[in-house]
Amino acid sequence: MSQLEIKNLHVSIDGREILKGLDLTVKQGEIHAIMGPNGTGKSTLAYTLMGHPAYTVTEGEIWFKGQNLLELEADERSRQGLFLAFQYPVAIPGVTVANFLRTAINARRRAADPEDKGVPIPEFRKMLKDQMDLLKMESSFAGRYLNDGFSGGEKKRAEILQMAILKPEIAILDETDSGLDIDALRIVSDGVNALAGPDLGVLVITHYQRLLNYIKPHFVHVMLDGRIVESGGPDLALHLEEHGYEWVREKYEETNGQLSQ
Amino acid sequence: MEEKPKIVISRTRRPAGTPQDFAFSAEAIPAGGVLEDYRRRAWEAFRSLPLPTPAEEAWRRTDLRGLPAASLRLPLPDAWRDLPPVPAHLLRPLTADQHGGQVILLPGGSRVELDPALVARGVVFTDLRTAERDYPELVARMAGQTVRVEEGKFAALAGAFGQNGVLLYVPKGLTIDRPLHSVLWGPGGGLAHLSHILVWVDDGASVTYVHEAASPDEADSLHAGLLEVRVGEAASLKFVELQSWGRGVWNFSHERIQVGRAGNLDWIFGAVGSRLTKNFSELDLAGEGATGRMSGFYFADGTQHLDHDTQQNHLAPHTTSDLLFKGALKGRSRSVWQGMIYVAPGAQKTDGYQANRNLVLSEEARADSIPGLEILADDVRCTHGATVGKLEQEPLFYLKSRGIPLPEAERLMVEGFFDPIMQRIPFDGVRERFQQAIHQKMSLD
Numbered sequence: 137m138s139q140l141e142i143k144n145l146h147v148s149i150d151g152r153e154i155l156k157g158l159d160l161t162v163k164q165g166e167i168h169a170i171m172g173p174n175g176t177g178k179s180t181l182a183y184t185l186m187g188h189p190a191y192t193v194t195e196g197e198i199w200f201k202g203q204n205l206l207e208l209e210a211d212e213r214s215r216q217g218l219f220l221a222f223q224y225p226v227a228i229p230g231v232t233v234a235n236f237l238r239t240a241i242n243a244r245r246r247a248a249d250p251e252d253k254g255v256p257i258p259e260f261r262k263m264l265k266d267q268m269d270l271l272k273m274e275s276s277f278a279g280r281y282l283n284d285g286f287s288g289g290e291k292k293r294a295e296i297l298q299m300a301i302l303k304p305e306i307a308i309l310d311e312t313d314s315g316l317d318i319d320a321l322r323i324v325s326d327g328v329n330a331l332a333g334p335d336l337g338v339l340v341i342t343h344y345q346r347l348l349n350y351i352k353p354h355f356v357h358v359m360l361d362g363r364i365v366e367s368g369g370p371d372l373a374l375h376l377e378e379h380g381y382e383w384v385r386e387k388y389e390e391t392n393g394q395l396s397q
Numbered sequence: 398m399e400e401k402p403k404i405v406i407s408r409t410r411r412p413a414g415t416p417q418d419f420a421f422s423a424e425a426i427p428a429g430g431v432l433e434d435y436r437r438r439a440w441e442a443f444r445s446l447p448l449p450t451p452a453e454e455a456w457r458r459t460d461l462r463g464l465p466a467a468s469l470r471l472p473l474p475d476a477w478r479d480l481p482p483v484p485a486h487l488l489r490p491l492t493a494d495q496h497g498g499q500v501i502l503l504p505g506g507s508r509v510e511l512d513p514a515l516v517a518r519g520v521v522f523t524d525l526r527t528a529e530r531d532y533p534e535l536v537a538r539m540a541g542q543t544v545r546v547e548e549g550k551f552a553a554l555a556g557a558f559g560q561n562g563v564l565l566y567v568p569k570g571l572t573i574d575r576p577l578h579s580v581l582w583g584p585g586g587g588l589a590h591l592s593h594i595l596v597w598v599d600d601g602a603s604v605t606y607v608h609e610a611a612s613p614d615e616a617d618s619l620h621a622g623l624l625e626v627r628v629g630e631a632a633s634l635k636f637v638e639l640q641s642w643g644r645g646v647w648n649f650s651h652e653r654i655q656v657g658r659a660g661n662l663d664w665i666f667g668a669v670g671s672r673l674t675k676n677f678s679e680l681d682l683a684g685e686g687a688t689g690r691m692s693g694f695y696f697a698d699g700t701q702h703l704d705h706d707t708q709q710n711h712l713a714p715h716t717t718s719d720l721l722f723k724g725a726l727k728g729r730s731r732s733v734w735q736g737m738i739y740v741a742p743g744a745q746k747t748d749g750y751q752a753n754r755n756l757v758l759s760e761e762a763r764a765d766s767i768p769g770l771e772i773l774a775d776d777v778r779c780t781h782g783a784t785v786g787k788l789e790q791e792p793l794f795y796l797k798s799r800g801i802p803l804p805e806a807e808r809l810m811v812e813g814f815f816d817p818i819m820q821r822i823p824f825d826g827v828r829e830r831f832q833q834a835i836h837q838k839m840s841l842d
Contacts, residue, residue, distance in 0.1 A: 186798050189790075214800035226795045230813025239809055240799040247800070281813070298799060 288315030325350030439556030525562025586616030658684030
């Protein structure tokens with residue numbers, strides 16, 4: 137069984153430390169949620185896990201399927217089975233959704249077998265159509281330029297579509313609920329739930345509890361100031377919804393204060 | 398694309414070097430025939446015009462000092478027999494399943510095929526030699542009518558010595574369904590290939606014509622070409638022009654297509670070869686309601702230098718032109734695009750558009766993009782845009798995060814960059830050819 141294991145992770149961007157010793161393990165089949173106020177490093181964690189070059193790991197380790205993830209480029213991490221649904225997916229003008237997805241599938245196939253001729257077109261079309269139907273996407277969507285002029289909801293659906301096609305073992309959803317109305321949120325969540333199961337581990341990063349009404353986590357973690365400071369079951373999310381983050385902050389500062397004494 | 402508008406205005410002028418001149422003599426001019434006077438005039442112009450230097454505005458960014466003009470030879474009759482043959486892929490149809498006709502121009506020779514059904518309907522599609530002999534009136538009515546030999550040293554050179562050429566005439570009202578195809582194959586280091594192409598799509602006629610020029614990678618050689626095209630009243634021409642000259646070729650051409658009243662031109666242009674290219678492509682919208690679209694694709698790598706000068710001349714009212722040239726550059730290559738929209742006095746209600754977009758893929762490559770407008774009428778709509786950009790990092794990371802290795806991610810983005818050009822090309826075969834060029838150039842280091 138695949139697992140993503142993060143140990144004492146310290147990450148800086150432009151010389152400023154954002155993650156300050158984060159520990160977390162996500163196993164295939166589990167759904168974890170990371171919650172926390174803005175500016176605590178949630179997106180930094182997502183980008184670092186995927187290997188964005190702007191984020192420098194200064195200390196700690198990330199292991200995935202027995203491999204040191206820090207030694208792998210972003211494309212290798214993806215082919216190993218890691219996926220990031222971006223908070224702000226970038227537009228790629230001139231490249232259609234279909235062309236992009238076919239290239240991504242073929243990259244996987246060629247990595248496994250350099251002689252591979254690529255996915256047969258009819259097989260690809262069927263796969264794409266099936267997944268798009270599940271996400272209630274018009275078939276014309278496949279011919280549009282990737283994320284170019286997409287609405288917020290379309291971008292997020294396109295992220296989930298990619299996840300469905302690429303079949304990761306661990307998926308990180310970075311603020312996938314942001315910018316979605318309730319209908320879009322439901323469609324996106326249904327998409328994630330349809331993919332969730334024993335073969336998929338999910339790490340949901342969210343600011344609001346709202347998304348967790350649709351995607352039910354097994355574990356909830358609270359992140360503050362670059363660390364996970366509180367972990368629990370689904371109840372923790374509800375508690376945060378009711379009481380906010382202030383009590384966690386107070387508790388954390390108290391502990392921190394004791395530690396520094 | 399991370400793009401910023403770029404207009405280069407450079408006032409520095411290099412001191413004019415002294416490029417050596419050609420050593421051709423008047424004895425090499427084909428004697429007799431209907432073009433005798435024309436060739437004599439061209440020879441006079443050739444003798445009186447110096448080789449262009451960067452002191453001339455049009456040549457400011459393209460330096461000919463390395464051109465070994467004096468050592469170039471004209472191919473002898475049947476020279477092709479001892480030279481590499483035309484590769485099969487150049488002879489395949491690009492725009493349909495089958496050709497209506499094909500002309501292959503070789504050093505010192507040619508091969509011609511034309512569907513007998515088209516011959517019976519009065520279509521002429523043949524090499525220039527044959528045309529001079531069999532259709533002297535047509536040749537006389539076309540040569541020198543659209544491009545003047547005095548326009549430049551290389552126009553005069555091609556006019557005087559043009560050993561190789563094509564004549565295409567489509568009679569009034571005739572629509573040709575199957576495309577016509579010509580290939581100019583120019584093997585042989587040290588040779589000067591001179592071509593002269595004449596096209597007349599008569600009133601109400603319609604045709605697709607593809608012309609390709611290519612050669613193997615060899616030592617220095619030269620191509621100078623003239624292209625004179627007339628699209629008659631309410632006539633329609635789709636013209637595809639592709640150059641994949643070898644890396645040793647110094648390539649020069651003067652091209653002008655004149656479109657008559659309510660005529661329509663779709664001009665597609667691809668350039669991936671040559672050592673150095675200087676190409677003048679002009680569109681004359683000469684009759685009221687004429688429309689012309691120019692779509693250019695170029696990709697330079699290594700030390701290639703591609704210089705395209707385009708001109709959209711609105712000479713009559715209610716004319717429409719639409720130019721989009723897109724280019725990518727790798728290695729230490731250089732491109733120049735200099736475009737001008739000219740609107741003549743009285744050419745009211747015209748609509749002119751020009752855009753040039755460049756993608757620079759290496760630190761050492763450079764693209765100059767110089768749009769221009771000269772408008773002498775007061776009720777017109779003319780717009781232009783020019784950009785030079787690089788590949789952005791965020792989209793590359795996004796593609797990589799989906800498992801696509803960097804080289805492929807870059808290729809995908811370059812293809813995306815060119816997609817607006819591909820969308821304008823109504824031929825799968827031509828699009829595939831461009832895709833192959835992208836593939837090839839992107840995988841070279």
